[in-house]
Amino acid sequence: MPSYHPVTIAVLTDIHYGAAGSLAQRRSDIADTLLLRAVQRMNRLIHPDVVVLLGDLVDDGAATGTHERLAQLREVLDKLKSPYIAIPGNHDGDVEAFYRVFDRPAPFVDLCGIRFLPFVDREEPGYNASRDSNAMERFRQARADYDGPVVALQHVCLAPPGVADIPYNYTNAEAIVADMAATGVVLSISGHHHAGAMPVRNATTTFVNAPGLCESPFPFLVITLDGDRVHVERQELAMPAHLGLRDTHVHTQLAYCSDNMDVETAIALAKDFGLAGLGFTEHSGQLYFDTKRYWNGHAAREGMAGALPEHNRMEAYLALKQRYEGHGVSFGLEVDADLNGGVLLYPTDRRHFGWIAGAIHKLPSLAAPGVTVEILEREFLTALEGLVRHDIAILVHPFRVFRGTGFEPPARLFHPVAALLQRHAVAVEINFHHNQPPLPFIQMALEMGLKFAFGSDAHNLYEIGEFADHLRLLSDAGFSGALPEVMVDMVG
Numbered sequence: 001m002p003s004y005h006p007v008t009i010a011v012l013t014d015i016h017y018g019a020a021g022s023l024a025q026r027r028s029d030i031a032d033t034l035l036l037r038a039v040q041r042m043n044r045l046i047h048p049d050v051v052v053l054l055g056d057l058v059d060d061g062a063a064t065g066t067h068e069r070l071a072q073l074r075e076v077l078d079k080l081k082s083p084y085i086a087i088p089g090n091h092d093g094d095v096e097a098f099y100r101v102f103d104r105p106a107p108f109v110d111l112c113g114i115r116f117l118p119f120v121d122r123e124e125p126g127y128n129a130s131r132d133s134n135a136m137e138r139f140r141q142a143r144a145d146y147d148g149p150v151v152a153l154q155h156v157c158l159a160p161p162g163v164a165d166i167p168y169n170y171t172n173a174e175a176i177v178a179d180m181a182a183t184g185v186v187l188s189i190s191g192h193h194h195a196g197a198m199p200v201r202n203a204t205t206t207f208v209n210a211p212g213l214c215e216s217p218f219p220f221l222v223i224t225l226d227g228d229r230v231h232v233e234r235q236e237l238a239m240p241a242h243l244g245l246r247d248t249h250v251h252t253q254l255a256y257c258s259d260n261m262d263v264e265t266a267i268a269l270a271k272d273f274g275l276a277g278l279g280f281t282e283h284s285g286q287l288y289f290d291t292k293r294y295w296n297g298h299a300a301r302e303g304m305a306g307a308l309p310e311h312n313r314m315e316a317y318l319a320l321k322q323r324y325e326g327h328g329v330s331f332g333l334e335v336d337a338d339l340n341g342g343v344l345l346y347p348t349d350r351r352h353f354g355w356i357a358g359a360i361h362k363l364p365s366l367a368a369p370g371v372t373v374e375i376l377e378r379e380f381l382t383a384l385e386g387l388v389r390h391d392i393a394i395l396v397h398p399f400r401v402f403r404g405t406g407f408e409p410p411a412r413l414f415h416p417v418a419a420l421l422q423r424h425a426v427a428v429e430i431n432f433h434h435n436q437p438p439l440p441f442i443q444m445a446l447e448m449g450l451k452f453a454f455g456s457d458a459h460n461l462y463e464i465g466e467f468a469d470h471l472r473l474l475s476d477a478g479f480s481g482a483l484p485e486v487m488v489d490m491v492g
Contacts, residue, residue, distance in 0.1 A: 006226040007112045010048035010082075012038060013155070013191025013220075014212030016091065017069050018059030025215050026194075028059040030272065034218050036076050037237050037462040043081045044432070045468055046222055046235070049112045051084040053077070054191035054210065055155030061093020070101040085109055087118045089155035089192065090127065095120055108142055114225065115146050117185075119154040121170070127192070129156035130171045139183040149225060152180065152188040157197070159188075159207040164200045166193050166209055180205050186228050196221075199232050206230040213237075216272065239274040239467055243483055246277035247465045249334070249357065249396055249429060249455025254317055256286050256294060259460040263320050266464055267329055273465040277328040280320070281357050281396070281455075285336040285344040287313045300362045303338040304346060314349055321352070332356045334396060339364045341386040350390070357394040357429070357453075358387035360401050373407045381416060388424040394453045394488065395421060397431040399438060414441045418448050425451075427488035432469045433457030442477040451488040 017031035027034065042048055058069050070092075077084055085105050088098040109116040117138055121129045131154075142150050152158075157166040160177050170176055180188065181204045188207045196211030196219070208230075211219040217238035224231040239245050247270065253261050263280065270278040288307045289299040298306055321331035333356045336344040343358070350356070363379040365371045380401065387395070398417065399409035418441070421428060428445045430437055430452055445452070454470045456463045479486065 005113065006224050007050065007114055008046070008048045009151070009189075009223040009225060010042055010046060010051045011054065011189055011191075011208070011210040011221040011223060012051065012213055013054035013210045014056045014089070014194055014214055015053075015073065016056055016059040016212070016214040017073060018063060021059060026059070027214050027216070027218075027272070030269070031059075031214055032072055032076065033269070033462045034213055034237060035073060036079075036460075037218075037466060038213065038220055039076055039079050040462065041235070041237070041466070041468055043079070045472070048082050048222065050114070050116075051077075051080055051082055052116070052153055052189060053084060053086040054153060054189065055087055055089020056091040056191065056212075057086070057089070058092055061088075061091055061098075066093055067097065067101065070098065074101055083111055085116060085118055085153065087120055087153060087155060090123050107138055113148055115142055115148060115150045117142055117150060117152045119152065121154060121156065124171050127156070127168050128171055129154070131176050136176060136179050139179045139185060143183045149186045149227065150184065151225070152185050154188075154190050156192045157190045157209050159197075159200055159209065160202055164207060164209065165197045168192055177202070177205070187223070187225060187230055189223070196234075199230070201230075208232055217274065235468075237466075238272065239465055241274040241276075243274075244276040245274070245454060245465060245467055245483070246279065246487075246489070247275055247456050247458070247467075248279035248281065248332075248394060248453045248488075249431065250278055250280050250458045250464060252280055252282050252317070252320060254282055254287065254313060254320075255459060256283075256291050257459050261459060261461065263324050265461060266458070267324060269461055269464050270328075275465040277330070278464075280329070280331045281334040282317055283336060283359075284333045287317055287333075288344060288346075297362065299344060300336065300339045303340050303342050304344060307344075314346075318352055330354065332393070334359050335387070335390065335392065336361055337383040337387050341382055343386060343390050345390065355393040356390070357396045358384075358390070358392035358426075359396045360384065360387070363401060366401070366405060373410055376402065376405070376407065377410055377413050380413065381420075384417060384420060388420060388426055392426055394427045394429050394455075396429040396455055397433065397435050397437075397457065398428060398441065400431070400435040403435060409438050409441070411438075411440060414438070414444050417441075418444050418450060421445075422448055422450055427451040427453045429453045429455045430470045430473060431455045431457050433459070433463070437473060439473065439476060442473060446477055446479055446486065452486050453488050
């Protein structure tokens with residue numbers, strides 16, 4: 001076979017979006033959140049060339065609201081930065097109704113030098129399937145004018161009989177496999193069996209059965225196809241529970257910038273996503289100022305002297321704290337630095353919180369004409385010195401204030417910042433929310449023995465405890481030890 005560029009194929013299957021059902025392990029009730037989490041991870045970390053969706057997008061295609069659920073899933077999938085192919089499964093109901101929402105793929109779909117053959121086959125008893133002769137003829141048709149890699153896509157498990165560890169198969173699998181071999185199909189990808197199975201290979205074809213996204217730890221596959229060489233990697237949306245990870249930066253429904261946050265739902269999702277603890281850190285400025293005065297910079301310019309009693313929502317936040325704190329959940333604050341070296345926090349409110357985090361969102365000269373990076377450096381250090389005097393436990397998203405200014409975070413600022421944090425025993429947050437932590441700063445913090453906190457900065461429920469980037473960054477920084485050695489612990 002000629003040489004081809006490696007192509008990355010992400011595989012999502014068995015999403016089963018719907019109401020909570022009788023099968024407790026099938027998380028139909030959070031399927032939209034799981035799909036959004038998967039899409040965002042692909043866009044940020046995986047960058048697949050193609051995404052394939054192999055059916056059972058909804059849990060009951062005959063249920064009321066199926067069209068609306070499919071439309072919601074399509075809205076999420078349209079956020080992908082790569083093309084995708086969607087086929088229905090046995091739970092998706094009427095095929096024509098499915099393709100009134102999703103684009104119906106052509107018999108052959110040529111993407112990235114690969115010819116994909118999407119099949120929608122007949123159901124058979126026992127959750128099996130069969131493929132008719134007309135569909136099987138497409139293997140030969142696909143080869144008529146094409147000598148590159150051919151990939152078959154179907155919902156129901158397909159593999160040579162008696163070889164793969166799967167409970168379902170095609171009733172005419174032997175004939176299908178023979179036709180694949182005769183026409184040089186290099187890869188076959190299926191879903192349907194939620195546990196998935198190890199890939200198997202005969203002389204010509206690798207058969208992959210992808211696991212279902214709907215069951216913990218919410219897996220999907222990333223396949224690299226390089227000519228006839230196939231590499232399969234399993235990704236999981238939940239974090240490995242044995243790592244004991246804690247998300248110390250989660251927002252609540254009180255945040256002006258919340259998409260869909262809800263404390264009770266967030267706590268439940270933290271368990272689903274394998275977290276050992278959760279720390280809510282609402283913006284202090286958003287609790288003291290109304291929306292207009294917070295976003296137009298009045299809060300930062302005037303400090304607490306500009307706060308009005310009628311806008312104070314701290315009692316509402318303390319009520320959430322009283323109701324939900326404990327059993328791995330704690331409440332702190334994301335305390336905004338003002339532009340005068342102070343913070344947006346009443347001292348009388350500080351006593352309610354065992355820990356707080358500090359944030360620098362604005363600098364006095366940030367929007368000034370002719371501002372230089374040297375001016376911003378001095379203002380950043382002044383703001384940080386004000387924060388550490390207030391006994392913050394964590395500096396959240398260090399240097400993010402430089403993003404969007406046209407300036408990269410200046411490397412000469414890294415050591416004085418790290419030294420200041422070290423002197424005051426302040427942890428460094430690793431945070432990717434509209435942010436890219438500078439790797440050299442993380443390496444320096446490791447060398448100087450600073451502690452770290454993982455923060456999702458969740459404003460949307462899908463973001464809670466999404467730490468794939470965080471773990472990779474620490475690895476890229478050279479850390480290979482036990483995480484508790486470098487992580488701060490303040491979530492009870």
